[in-house]
Amino acid sequence: MSKIDDKEFFTSRAYRGYLADITESATKRYHRPIRVNLFADETDQTVAYTDYSGIYINVCNLITQSMPSRELKSVSLEGLDGHELGHNLYTDGRIWEAYEHDLAKGRFYPSMPSGLDGTQKLYASEILAAVQDESDPVPRSVILKTVAALQNILEDGYVDARTSFEFPGRLARGIALNNLRYSELVPDITEMVNRKFYDHSIVLNLLIEYVRAGEVNNLSGYTGEFMDLLLEFIPAVDACIRDDDTRSRCETVSRILIGLWPVMQRCFDDLRDKQKSAQQQAQAGAGQTNKSGNSQQNGTGSQPSQSETGEDGDAGIQAVEEALQGQLPKAAENRNDRMVPVPCNGSFLPDKEKDQELKQQLSRAIAEETARIAAHVTSGIESEGDGGITMDRQYQGSDYDFAAEEIRRLLENMAEAQVYASMEEELSEDLQREADSISYGNAHKNIHVTVHRMAQVDQSLINAYNEVSPQLLMLSKRLQRSVSAALRDKRQGGKQTGLLVGKRLNQHALYRNDGRVFCNARLPTEPINLAVALLVDESGSMCGNDRITRARATAIVVQDFCEKLGIPVMIMGHTASSSHVELFSYAEFGSVDRKDRYRLMDMSPRYCNRDGAALRFVAEKLCKYPAEVKMLFIISDGQPNDDGYSGSAAEADLRGIKLEYSRRGVEIFAAAIGSDREQIERIYGAGYLDITDLNQLPIMLTQLITRNLPK
Structure with a gap:
């Protein structure tokens, strides 16, 4: 500050x-x-x-x-x-x-x-x-x-x-x-x-x-x-x-x-x-200019003087x-000649007493806050009175509050924003350093990776988020309730009854005819340490069939769900052009300004897509994050396409990356939209999500998360 x-x-x-x-x-x-x-x-x-x-x-x-x-x-x-x-x-x-x-x-x-x-x-x-x-x-x-x-x-x-x-x-x-x-x-x-x-x-x-x-x-x-x-x-x-x-x-x-x-x-x-003097000076200056011009032209011609053009009169x-x-x-x-003035609805005669009181308050405020002495004429120094010092313990202030509270509040907000912007810039630099340090494999040899992250969020993105988010946040709340219940059961432990098979009989269920007479005791566990990442394809083909709109909506739900439950979340978009991969960081593990949700509104279709490089970057970051359960969701149309990177070879690269990081503890799931399911399933195998109907998203994510929690 x-x-x-x-x-x-x-x-x-x-x-x-x-x-x-x-x-x-x-x-x-x-x-x-x-x-x-x-x-x-x-x-x-x-x-x-x-x-x-x-x-x-x-x-x-x-x-x-x-x-x-x-x-x-x-x-x-x-x-x-x-x-x-x-x-x-x-x-x-x-x-x-x-x-x-x-x-x-x-x-x-x-x-x-x-x-x-x-x-x-x-x-x-x-x-x-x-x-x-x-x-x-x-x-x-x-x-x-x-x-x-x-x-x-x-x-x-x-x-x-x-x-x-x-x-x-x-x-x-x-x-x-x-x-x-x-x-x-x-x-x-x-x-x-x-x-x-x-x-x-x-x-x-x-x-x-x-x-x-x-x-x-x-x-x-x-x-x-x-x-x-x-x-x-x-x-x-x-x-x-x-x-x-x-x-x-x-x-x-x-x-x-x-x-x-x-x-x-x-x-x-x-x-x-003054007018005459200025005209004479202008004429003298014009004469000097003409003399210089004539000497340079060697007598071949002359330029009109300022007096001939009237410029001395203007001077x-x-x-x-x-x-x-x-x-x-x-x-x-x-x-403002275009606007009709607002009419007065009556007299506005001055309140002289109120005006005088206000002037006195302002004069006192200025005098209290400055050491300046107004100019005045004096003939000597005189002091009148009996002298002495009196302590006024009843004094309650001068009623001078003005905008002090608002100014302090604005100053704190501004200082906080500057600190956040500086930290976000440092985060962007860290992301770029990570991108430069990753080995992307032979399929992405000699590519260039650039990571984009907005240090400051424009008000237009905030307004856009507030406009579209209310219904999506309701889906997030449903997802929060379901997953938090599963996590709570996992932490608290308990007795599971009504099982068809097991080592222990539940004596209270022997009367049942359906065979569900077994039970299982579950021990309490430590809180589940879960981290989530979401990678969104932002290629030009995502503009069709409202793919990018559904992807953005899914990202809003996932970000809010993770933030509310305290789950670390990373959301990135990616595009590519001529072997130049561009990554867009919307939500980061190390974000500090609490504005990641608004950055999601910048998600949009762009150029081509080199999915393998983007997937490896996000998977590598997630792999290094200290979490027990690591889940990476991909939203794509299943069509990798960049210079020298497409077709079956690109799909094979993606399958290899998924297998590699699955062995390193990162579970990768792909989301399909409508007819994209066939391509997504061919590349990533089982474990895909169909996000065509967003209302089903809480159910699918709940099932997927609970299935992958530690046993």
Whole structure:
């Protein structure tokens, strides 16, 4: 567990599933499944965004990374998930698209704000004219960037308020935590002034901070124009972020834009200078390129300059946009123009007392878990009070539990999965070493054997197993009851009566006329040490007559039966192509992750089959296993077929392998499906099973196992 870092943990399948469960619990009421995607990129400034395919969260984002503990990082990610979830459910992208379209055409959507005085109407006309003026791109760029920032500010505020109201648990807590941290990261007003932020950018930053945290960072006690503008806009902002109608936020954007117009114009000259400087640099670079190109062409021609292609103009506009973007937080496009927003079923007015209590808890949690000290202005050090130390023995904690229990549980599961995966990889290496060390005989000289085993089981296999297994596991239970009864009788011993022949008379049965008057005393025995192996042919011909389906079903029954009774079991599939034998390990004696049952769902028809090599590998492993009774079952269609390995010679090889390992204590039985019985019986002789009717499988296996138990 100690080796798993935050990046690995938060991008793990376990944590993705945890966040997906939270998301599903929030969206199922709306019948809108949303996919959550987590990625880790420390070089990407993206925090989170949403699009048509789902929610994307960068676990290395600045907000989450600033949290002092893994538990708080998890709460932060839950908050980001809740925020993006809110955009998916409640943002009306069509309205914002209409606003942008109308503004580009020289009008406000849905209409010109009402109640404007003469000066404000003049400002509104100037704004609409500047947007359409293509001769001077600077005012247009400033207006569009400001509009985009205001849209994000107000829509984010609405989404946070709506989501926190609808989901007051984990999601609301995470949203509040992120907003609290965000407010700590925003520069102080005086700092923004000293860093020469554009005046309208300072107001926009104050609006962002107010909407997210309900307060602004003003440690220096600034009073002036910027605070006056903020206070002027606050009533309209408070109203629109609690309004279900997106058009109310469109109107608020227009009102704030008009109110900021005199302030916005102060940056035009500086931005024009940056534009001109960037164009000159682009032209100078183009001149150098042309000069170099002409010298290389020896005067035979010249290339057009960047100024001729208009690329210097693009460089100027890009410089303007970068200057504007550098003073505001990077905002993701959170639009979903294809989905109708979920309507609100009533008012979602804020519970100020509850919000304040939550902020205090979060502030305390952050303070308790970090040694950082927030920036603040002081003039000296003072201490007040009577002094002394008091022991509070009644203290019962700060009610800070958050996701600590869930995080610990996920971390344990993840660590366990990593250990299992490592051990399964070691097991795969051991299997390959065993395959390389076995002598396969002259019939398989120069063949190559590869052993495949999945170190990690995909969720799709688990789902498939859970879908098909219930009825098969009922057959397994029948088999368990029958065999466990036989094993119990064998261990306990007892007196067997009603025999036709024997050395002892049962005096209590002398009255019988059928001759069953003999008895036999059986002594108790030690528990039977039994090991089972199953080898399945996965050649292409197994796809016919549902052979592979019945083989897979039989494997499921056998694996569950052995696991429930504590019988060591090994299940392998095999195929071959051009003297290359491939073995597929589904269940192993040394498996540790308890997921062998799910690996069985990967069983499928593949290529050819070189039965002798596969049989020798499994029989050799079973022969070396420390068990008193060793039983190997083969499921095949009775048609060995690979390059140079087929017909009567291949069948003779299989008979020889069976005889060899029978002498070494491995009893080999073959299973037939329908018409395959003749071939199977010809190759392996008596002792075959007909698994065409799976309902008969418990009876046949019970009889076969009890017959082969030690006498």
